[in-house]
Amino acid sequence: MSVTLAIDAMGGDHGIVVTVPACCDFLEKHDDVKIALVGDAELLKQALSQFPNALTQRVEIVPATEVVLMDDPIEVALRRKKDSSMRVAIEWVRDGKADAIISAGNTGALMAISRYILKTLEGVDRPAIATAIPNELGRGTTMLDLGANADCEPMHLVQFAQMANVMVQVVDGTANPSIGLLNIGEEVIKGNEVVKQTSELLRQTNLNFYGNVEGNDIYKGTTDIVVCDGFVGNIVLKASEGLAKMMSGMIREEFNRSLMTKVMAICAMVPLLRVRKRVDHRRYNGAVLLGLRGCVIKSHGSADRFAYGFALDRAYEAAKNRLVDRIAQAFALEVKE
Amino acid sequence: MSVTLAIDAMGGDHGIVVTVPACCDFLEKHDDVKIALVGDAELLKQALSQFPNALTQRVEIVPATEVVLMDDPIEVALRRKKDSSMRVAIEWVRDGKADAIISAGNTGALMAISRYILKTLEGVDRPAIATAIPNELGRGTTMLDLGANADCEPMHLVQFAQMANVMVQVVDGTANPSIGLLNIGEEVIKGNEVVKQTSELLRQTNLNFYGNVEGNDIYKGTTDIVVCDGFVGNIVLKASEGLAKMMSGMIREEFNRSLMTKVMAICAMVPLLRVRKRVDHRRYNGAVLLGLRGCVIKSHGSADRFAYGFALDRAYEAAKNRLVDRIAQAFALEVKE
Numbered sequence: 263m264s265v266t267l268a269i270d271a272m273g274g275d276h277g278i279v280v281t282v283p284a285c286c287d288f289l290e291k292h293d294d295v296k297i298a299l300v301g302d303a304e305l306l307k308q309a310l311s312q313f314p315n316a317l318t319q320r321v322e323i324v325p326a327t328e329v330v331l332m333d334d335p336i337e338v339a340l341r342r343k344k345d346s347s348m349r350v351a352i353e354w355v356r357d358g359k360a361d362a363i364i365s366a367g368n369t370g371a372l373m374a375i376s377r378y379i380l381k382t383l384e385g386v387d388r389p390a391i392a393t394a395i396p397n398e399l400g401r402g403t404t405m406l407d408l409g410a411n412a413d414c415e416p417m418h419l420v421q422f423a424q425m426a427n428v429m430v431q432v433v434d435g436t437a438n439p440s441i442g443l444l445n446i447g448e449e450v451i452k453g454n455e456v457v458k459q460t461s462e463l464l465r466q467t468n469l470n471f472y473g474n475v476e477g478n479d480i481y482k483g484t485t486d487i488v489v490c491d492g493f494v495g496n497i498v499l500k501a502s503e504g505l506a507k508m509m510s511g512m513i514r515e516e517f518n519r520s521l522m523t524k525v526m527a528i529c530a531m532v533p534l535l536r537v538r539k540r541v542d543h544r545r546y547n548g549a550v551l552l553g554l555r556g557c558v559i560k561s562h563g564s565a566d567r568f569a570y571g572f573a574l575d576r577a578y579e580a581a582k583n584r585l586v587d588r589i590a591q592a593f594a595l596e597v598k599e
Numbered sequence: 600m601s602v603t604l605a606i607d608a609m610g611g612d613h614g615i616v617v618t619v620p621a622c623c624d625f626l627e628k629h630d631d632v633k634i635a636l637v638g639d640a641e642l643l644k645q646a647l648s649q650f651p652n653a654l655t656q657r658v659e660i661v662p663a664t665e666v667v668l669m670d671d672p673i674e675v676a677l678r679r680k681k682d683s684s685m686r687v688a689i690e691w692v693r694d695g696k697a698d699a700i701i702s703a704g705n706t707g708a709l710m711a712i713s714r715y716i717l718k719t720l721e722g723v724d725r726p727a728i729a730t731a732i733p734n735e736l737g738r739g740t741t742m743l744d745l746g747a748n749a750d751c752e753p754m755h756l757v758q759f760a761q762m763a764n765v766m767v768q769v770v771d772g773t774a775n776p777s778i779g780l781l782n783i784g785e786e787v788i789k790g791n792e793v794v795k796q797t798s799e800l801l802r803q804t805n806l807n808f809y810g811n812v813e814g815n816d817i818y819k820g821t822t823d824i825v826v827c828d829g830f831v832g833n834i835v836l837k838a839s840e841g842l843a844k845m846m847s848g849m850i851r852e853e854f855n856r857s858l859m860t861k862v863m864a865i866c867a868m869v870p871l872l873r874v875r876k877r878v879d880h881r882r883y884n885g886a887v888l889l890g891l892r893g894c895v896i897k898s899h900g901s902a903d904r905f906a907y908g909f910a911l912d913r914a915y916e917a918a919k920n921r922l923v924d925r926i927a928q929a930f931a932l933e934v935k936e
Contacts, residue, residue, distance in 0.1 A: 398845050409783050412791040446746050446833040454749040454830045477837025481845040493791045494831055496783040500814030501835045502842050508735050508818040509846060512877055516870035523870045530867030533853035533860045540849055 264294045265361050265581045267574065268354040271301035272329040272347040274366025275564045278302075281366070282309040284570035288578075289317045295578065298360055300324040301347040326350040330371045332563060339371035340378060348372060352379045355556040361581035362557035364548075364573055366565050372558065373410050373551060380556040383586070385593035388414075389553035390422045390492070391560065392429060394546050395502070397483035402546055404430050404439075405480060405488045409496035410551075416459040419443070419489055420467065425552040426487045427469055428592045432583045433550075433576070434486075442475030442485035444494060456491070506541065544569035548576030550585075557586050601631045602698050602918045604911065605691040608638035609666040609684040611703025612901045615639075618703070619646040621907035625915075626654045632915065635697055637661040638684040663687040667708045669900060676708035677715060685709060689716045692893040698918035699894035701885075701910055703902050709895065710747050710888060717893040720923070722930035725751075726890035727759045727829070728897065729766060731883050732839070734820035739883055741767050741776075742817060742825045746833035747888070753796040756780070756826055757804065762889040763824045764806055765929050769920045770887075770913070771823075779812030779822035781831060793828070843878065881906035885913030889926065894918050 271281045278301065285297050299306050303325040310318045326347040330339040339346065348367050354360040356379050365372050373389065382389055391410045394402025406422050407414070414422075423441050430439040443461055445453040453461075453474065464471040472485045477498065480488050490498070513534070517527035527534075539545075543562075547569040551558040557580050561573035580586075604625075608618045615638065622634050636643050640662040647655045663684040667676040676683065685704050691697040693716050702709050710726065719726055728747045731739025743759050744751070751759075760778050767776040780798055782790040790798070790811065801808040809822045814835065817825050827835070850871070854864035864871075876882075880899075884906040888895040894917050898910035917923075 396845075398848065412783060444834060446749060446830055447837065454828075457749075457830075477834040477839070478841030478844070480838055481841035490834075491791075493783055493794075494834055497781060497814040497827075497831055498835060498838045500784065501817055501839060502814070504815030504818035505839050505842055506846070507815070508733075509843070509874070509878060511735065512874045513870070516873045517867075519870065526867050526870055529863050530854075530871075533850070533856065533863055534867075536853045537846070537849045541846060 264296055265578055266296045266298060266359065267577055268298045268300060268351040268360035268363040270348040270351045270363065270365035270367055271299045271306060274561065275332065278305055278309050280565060280567050280570050282306065284567045284574060286313040286317050287571055288574045289320055292578065296320045298322045298324050298354055300326050300351040324350060330367050332368050334368055334371060336370045336374045339368060340374050349375050352376055356380055362559060362577040364559045364561060364577045366561035366563050366570065369409065369560055372560055376551055376554050376558045380554045382553050383555055383590050383593060385596060386421055386553035388418050389551055390425065391549050392426055392552050393549035395480060396541050396546055397481050399483035401483065403480050403483055403488055404486060405495060406552065407492035407495050408499055408549060409492045411492040414456060414491035416456055416463050419460040419491065420463045423464060423469055423487065423489045424592060424596065425589050426489065428589045429550060429552060429585060430486050432585050432588050433579045436486055438470045439486035440470050440472045441487045441489060442472045442479060444488050444490035445474035445476065447476045545572055548573035550576065550580060552589065555586065557581050601633055602915055603633045603635060603696065604914055605635045605637060605688040605697035605700040607685045607688045607700065607702035607704055608636045608643060611898065612669065615642055615646050617902060617904050617907050621904045621911060623650040623654050624908055625911045626657055629915065633657045635659045635661050635691055637663050637688040661687060667704050669705050671705060671708060673707045673711045676705060677711050686712050689713055693717055699896060699914040701896045701898060701914045703898035703900050703907065706746065706897055709897055713888055713891050713895045717891045719890050720892055720927050720930060722933060723758055723890035725755050726888055727762065728886050729763055729889050730886035732817060733878050733883055734818050736820035738820065740817050740820055740825055741823060742832060744829035744832050745836055745886060746829045748829040751793060751828035753793055753800050756797040756828065757800045760801060760806055760824065760826045761929060761933065762926055765926045766887060766889060766922060767823050769922050769925050770916045773823055775807045776823035777807045777809045778824045778826060779809045779816060781825050781827035782811035782813065784813045882909055885910035887913065887917060892923065894923050
């Protein structure tokens with residue numbers, strides 16, 4: 263079975279400069295992949311001409327005249343830019359011409375247009391954004407929601423857990439993944455009202471519910487999945503990015519302080535690069551928009567060619583393993599039970 | 600003016616082993632400090648005997664027969680252990696015998712007993728926990744609430760901002776500190792309902808309200824103060840601790856990998872230690888329980904002698920600068936206006 267990926271080639275901070283080379287790299291690795299590059303046909307043709315014909319013959323250029331900008335309000339992206347590369351790429355999935363769509367564009371717009379074009383799966387009230395975060399165990403902790411739903415009711419969080427449960431089984435191959443509910447610890451009140459109720463509901467499901475976890479458990483890898491609302495999830499993710507950036511900035515600064523420390527930096531290069539590799543967020547690029555009637559993958563806006571490849575990997579694995587069908591089945595069973 | 604600090608000498612993971620030496624270090628640095636060590640009189644006497652008389656003559660041993668354990672439920676700590684070192688130390692502040700109380704014990708119990716014994720200030724609905732977090736600018740970002748209030752209404756968050764505003768002016772000496780409201784960014788919905796309403800209320804105050812900030816702004820130091828509810832604050836704090844621990848663990852691991860990398864570690868020691876010093880959470884030890892009729896400082900439970908000293912510093916600065924009176928004044932003005 264071949265997999266066709268529809269690419270919002272114009273999306274993200276870098277657009278074609280990143281998407282086209284990353285797609286060609288990907289085609290080189292996978293014989294069974296076809297790619298639909300959606301965007302400015304002229305520019306795409308030009309960009310593709312740099313790559314060998316053997317690869318580009320598996321690429322179809324799909325013209326789209328508009329681009330959703332990173333700061334476009336959702337309304338503009340959804341209502342006014344009907345021929346955007348993002349939207350046309352999503353339509354390819356709706357029409358069954360592609361198995362997944364990947365975009366590095368505006369997350370809000372991607373979610374809104376995907377919901378509008380693809381619709382949500384039966385039984386899913388709200389789609390959520392899930393991604394893997396590096397942990398001490400060297401695998402990823404899958405966390406959701408990362409910003410699609412700021413206010414959540416307990417039932418929504420339970421659905422997030424159900425969707426992530428399928429995703430981690432299907433894409434990461436982890437049988438019966440453990441699920442933690444993000445909560446606060448020793449402090450005065452153990453959790454807010456929503457979390458308390460969610461905990462009770464999760465105990466009634468047949469999910470492998472571990473119980474509450476705290477912020478540090480994300481990085482410890484205490485559970486395979488960590489569930490929270492999009493407000494908390496987004497803030498934790500951004501705070502982590504900020505802290506990691508601060509720490510690596512300080513390491514750079516201290517090693518750049520003098521000629522002496524620069525020499526030390528050369529000495530310490532190998533272990534420091536190994537650390538960087540282990541926590542390199544680029545290797546974890548590719549968030550999945552779960553709960554839609556189609557496979558939608560969000561790449562980080564600032565992704566480079568290397569990082570974008572990981573988003574393509576995620577899309578490929580999700581499509582090949584029929585993630586959307588599997589989630590639909592899980593929810594159909596749930597409804598029957 | 601001399602400052603008297605009441606110490607819950609038994610509290611925390613280490614108790615007397617840490618609190619007594621840290622207090623003696625502190626007495627050595629400050630001629631104007633007296634210390635009331637609350638706890639097991641025999642053990643305290645013994646521990647103090649190791650230190651020179653010149654210091655210990657400024658120490659009073661206050662006997663208390665019980666200890667609040669780290670995992671005691673709040674109800675037990677509050678209702679059953681009426682002669683706990685934590686409670687007796689707090690009573691010293693209530694009775695005007697001490698200017699501040701410091702405890703490394705159970706946070707929930709400390710907050711509950713403090714509220715019960717000291718009461719909250721006029722105009723403050725809910726006390727909050729505030730601490731400084733290291734940022735890229737090399738100063739601390741003051742963040743609150745860190746876990747006292749899981750569910751907050753907009754008015755509570757506004758009060759947190761008002762209290763932190765006084766604290767940062769009085770303790771850190773920052774004039775007109777900027778205040779950010781922790782929110783989510785580009786994603787689908789900009790903030791939850793509580794945050795949206797809080798933002799409007801904050802705009803109506805005379806505080807230096809910067810507007811919304813995202814998780815990474817905590818570490819960028821975009822604003823002097825970051826306000827959020829205790830659920831989000833606690834999770835962000837714990838997640839940050841977890842990430843920092845993971846990263847330093849990985850650095851240690853990579854440098855320990857072989858004889859070669861161990862030699863590299865020696866070469867890289869100086870810059871790496873400098874980085875560690877800059878982000879050393881021990882230097883930021885000492886959270887303030889704001890909004891009470893008395894100065895209550897929470898040290899990290901696992902604080903060592905060095906870290907505990909910073910909590911004492913915080914208590915000393917807060918007491919000397921009459922933090923509680925200044926907050927009371929600010930709220931009195933607020934009510935009059």
